[in-house]
Amino acid sequence: MTINFEVLHKDIAGRCGKLRVGSKTVKTPVLLPVINPHIPLITPKEMQRMGVEALITNAYIFYKSSRFRDAALESGLHAVLDFDGVIMTDSGAFQQSVYGDVEITNTETVAFQRAIGSEIIVPMDIATPPGAEYPNARAELDITMERIREALTVIDDGHLAAPVQGGRFTDLREEAGRRVRDLGITFCPVGAVVPLMESYRYRDLVDVVLAAKQGLFPSSCVHLFGAGHPSMLALAAAMGCDVFDSAAYALYAREGRYMTTHGSLKIGELAELPCACEVCRTHTARELGDSPDRERLLALHNLHVTLAEIARIRQSIQDGTLWELVDERCRNHPRLLSGYRRLLTRAPDLVAQDRVSKRRFFYRGSESCGRTEVIRYHRTVDRIPVGKTVMIACTEQDTPPGDGFDTVLRFKPPFGPYPPELSETYPVGQSEIPEWDGDMVRAGCVGIRRLVEANRESAFTVVAGEHWLPVFEQELKDTGVQYGTI
Ligand SMILES: [Zn+2]
Structure with a gap:
């Protein structure tokens, strides 16, 4: 006993x-x-x-x-x-x-x-x-x-x-x-x-x-x-x-x-x-x-x-x-x-105590950007395989055609870049976010920065709408990323 x-x-x-x-x-x-x-x-x-x-x-x-x-x-x-x-x-x-x-x-x-x-x-x-x-x-x-x-x-x-x-x-x-x-x-x-x-x-x-x-x-x-x-x-x-x-x-x-x-x-x-x-x-x-x-x-x-x-x-x-x-x-x-x-x-x-997969992730404002799931995603983003030229399509609407790029990634804030084949997996696939806000986009940029820093030999282009482009430029300063608009 x-x-x-x-x-x-x-x-x-x-x-x-x-x-x-x-x-x-x-x-x-x-x-x-x-x-x-x-x-x-x-x-x-x-x-x-x-x-x-x-x-x-x-x-x-x-x-x-x-x-x-x-x-x-x-x-x-x-x-x-x-x-x-x-x-x-x-x-x-x-x-x-x-x-x-x-x-x-x-x-x-x-x-x-x-x-x-x-x-x-x-x-x-x-x-x-x-x-x-x-x-x-x-x-x-x-x-x-x-x-x-x-x-x-x-x-x-x-x-x-x-x-x-x-x-x-x-x-x-x-x-x-x-x-x-x-x-x-x-x-x-x-x-x-x-x-x-x-x-x-x-x-x-x-x-x-x-x-x-x-x-x-x-x-x-x-x-x-x-x-x-x-x-x-x-x-x-x-x-x-x-x-x-x-x-x-x-x-x-x-x-x-x-x-x-x-x-x-x-x-x-x-x-x-x-x-x-x-x-x-x-x-x-x-x-x-x-x-x-x-x-x-x-x-x-x-x-x-x-x-x-x-x-x-x-x-x-x-x-x-x-x-x-x-x-x-x-x-x-x-x-x-x-x-x-x-x-x-x-x-x-x-993060180490938290579990890897959950039923869903609901974004509830800027505090959600600091959650364990976001930090965990940022820590693993460098495992995404990329080619020599990479486009990250940072849009809330449809992905633009990535003609001429070896790799085309999508972007989901507050997590960051992800390959289309992961669009159904946790957390990207089970996360619900409202219209983008500055905090979530900035948090997503942490993910982009990590990916870029882990792949120095690749050339990255961030494609975003004119409204959000300045935020990406600000957050990704000194990473060597190129920009394009849609
Ligand atoms: Zn009662």
């Missing part, structure tokens, strides 16, 4: 996989709703009917509650919560630091989590806040690593999660990933990122997560600890996060907030309920807002929306359309757009 993770489909750095926890299997990406046994707005049984395969609860709440502690020790968490899926427990290091009236040590919490039947056990790590200075972040990382090693002496059967800390420092996050990897632990939460998400610092989130990923094995199952708002899950999945947890569905409900994939709204401000879930189809906005059962109904809706987004992400990964989903979601908030653009700057490093 142990934890292992198998990747089935990939898209960008995201993956669909199977997380095996003992004898149970969970599909990833997966959302673990947070359960507080004192206030179960939605019971674990109900969640199971909604398709929830795993949940997370706080071991410290059980430890310090006279009501739940003995019951959990006697009959186990699964019986107490009435849930037979996977149960993960958090050590509650944070709760202890805030409401620390009952002390518990690292070895005591992991032994307690085991005793109550938790299947994914978290040691008492130190969550270094993003504001911490470097020496503190380093010292706390060392303590966290010490605690993980100590916990391994109690939990030695693979059910221990190893948090990756390091504050806002990417070198520490990468080092933490490496040190966790060297301990051979499969399940790796990236910790202390909630303050980044709460303050919409998605750009920093991208840096921190990609740094941690760099240190970890590609086969590590990565849990983005505390991430559960549907608007950012696609971005997180694209970075290669496999597990999310959500207390947000309940916390937002308590504040009267209605989640959507493009942000949250106060229920009182809504005239309509734009959602297909049962709550929204059986209530008007007014009825929901005024209901004595408002908190529970909102929690149900919020959880439905979040679970549906997880399903959408899984489908996108299988289809190879995750970039389109990330693009769509991240346009809903400027700070998410910052995070998305940051991820695009890292696309050259992500």
